[in-house]
Amino acid sequence: MAETHARLIEVYPTLPFEPVRGSGAYLEDAAGRRVLDFYGGHAVAALGYGHPRLAAALTEQAKRLFFQSTAVKLAVRNTAAERLAAFAPAGLDRVFFVNSGAEANENALRIAIRATGRSKIVALEHSFHGRSAAASAVTWGARERWYGFPRTPMDIAFAPRDDASALAALVDADTAAVIAEPVQGQAGAYDLGAEYLTAARAACDAAGALLILDEVQTGVGRLGEPFGADLYDVRADVLTTAKGLGAGFPCGAVIMTEDLASTLKAGDLGTTFGGGPLACAVIETVIDTIESDGVLANVRAMSSLIREQCCVGPIESISGAGLLLGLKSRVKAACLRDALLERNVLVGTSADPNVVRLLPPLIIDAIHVEKLAEALKELDDESLQ
Numbered sequence: 001m002a003e004t005h006a007r008l009i010e011v012y013p014t015l016p017f018e019p020v021r022g023s024g025a026y027l028e029d030a031a032g033r034r035v036l037d038f039y040g041g042h043a044v045a046a047l048g049y050g051h052p053r054l055a056a057a058l059t060e061q062a063k064r065l066f067f068q069s070t071a072v073k074l075a076v077r078n079t080a081a082e083r084l085a086a087f088a089p090a091g092l093d094r095v096f097f098v099n100s101g102a103e104a105n106e107n108a109l110r111i112a113i114r115a116t117g118r119s120k121i122v123a124l125e126h127s128f129h130g131r132s133a134a135a136s137a138v139t140w141g142a143r144e145r146w147y148g149f150p151r152t153p154m155d156i157a158f159a160p161r162d163d164a165s166a167l168a169a170l171v172d173a174d175t176a177a178v179i180a181e182p183v184q185g186q187a188g189a190y191d192l193g194a195e196y197l198t199a200a201r202a203a204c205d206a207a208g209a210l211l212i213l214d215e216v217q218t219g220v221g222r223l224g225e226p227f228g229a230d231l232y233d234v235r236a237d238v239l240t241t242a243k244g245l246g247a248g249f250p251c252g253a254v255i256m257t258e259d260l261a262s263t264l265k266a267g268d269l270g271t272t273f274g275g276g277p278l279a280c281a282v283i284e285t286v287i288d289t290i291e292s293d294g295v296l297a298n299v300r301a302m303s304s305l306i307r308e309q310c311c312v313g314p315i316e317s318i319s320g321a322g323l324l325l326g327l328k329s330r331v332k333a334a335c336l337r338d339a340l341l342e343r344n345v346l347v348g349t350s351a352d353p354n355v356v357r358l359l360p361p362l363i364i365d366a367i368h369v370e371k372l373a374e375a376l377k378e379l380d381d382e383s384l385q
């Protein structure tokens with residue numbers, strides 16, 4: 001383990017590698033050691049490192065206007081909202097910018113409860129939605145482990161993620177919304193699939209509840225389509241996103257239907273930093289780059305290649321979609337991650353102790369996939385026990 005720092009509250013275990021720069025899909029430390037990044041800083045580094053268009057957009061905006069809040073109108077904010085609404089699934093036309101995934105979910109839940117006048121949220125077992133009060137209340141297992149508040153801000157029922165009838169039975173006249181990640185990320189890339197999501201939509205329609213898709217991890221191209229809602233052809237009332245949206249610049253968004261937006265009036269939502277000019281310049285550039293550089297097609301191609309080439313060494317199966325993939329290993333994921341890092345490949349773990357998570361930059365190529373497969377092949381089960 002890397003040394004802890006006396007001034008930091010290091011409540012997060014850190015890896016024995018300290019990057020000081022990055023280029024493309026590679027990170028590099030001060031000594032020049034290069035590590036191939038298949039984790040993307042928790043799914044954030046969508047365009048990899050040192051991307052010239054991102055750096056240029058940020059620098060130009062920084063020189064022009066570093067910050068202004070929502071106290072004033074900003075052309076760059078309008079443009080980012082136009083671009084994001086056009087990139088988002090049809091019918092999700094209105095955008096509220098925030099700073100993070102948890103903040104996006106916190107607002108989405110509040111909007112759903114206020115708009116429906118109901119007090120119950122149905123969430124899924126094994127879900128992760130963030131660390132703020134409402135977002136963590138709908139996160140599976142948080143209350144037992146780290147929630148910390150004496151009560152939750154709403155009534156919550158957790159439904160099994162593999163039984164759509166059990167989910168439907170929980171969605172009733174008190175239910176404001178169902179919240180779900182199309183592919184559960186933290187859980188280890190568990191793909192809910194089109195059938196389950198379609199059933200969730202139908203259950204919401206039958207009960208007059210809203211469907212919130214948490215696309216903080218799955219959104220902005222990660223699944224090879226703009227959003228999971230596109231991949232599975234499911235209609236959301238509210239969609240939240242963050243992580244890859246800023247490709248490393250902190251930002252998030254709540255995207256909703258015109259109907260839902262019309263329930264909101266001045267003062268209902270607020271944020272100091274959300275929708276700031278730097279974030280908005282980056283958001284516009286991220287979406288432009290994904291579209292102009294064929295990034296979605298690349299995600300689909302690299303996803304297939306990983307499935308073809310990486311079920312080797314200690315890996316017995318691959319779950320997930322696009323470039324949110326779970327490698328199910330015969331050995332503990334933490335051991336496998338450490339052994340891969342020794343071979344200069346960075347991957348993540350997940351809530352499943354046997355699943356290693358891949359969340360690489362969306363711009364990886366076939367050579368990177370080959371390097372991962374080679375590193376996996378070198379590892380046999382015995383050397384990892």
Ligand SMILES: Cc1ncc(COP(=O)(O)O)c(C=O)c1O
Nearest residue numbers: 100101102128129130185216217
């Ligand atoms: C699906 C999902 N929702 C919400 C969050 C919380 O996002 P943030 O850490 O930006 O608050 C995460 C973070 O991992 C996530 O994966």
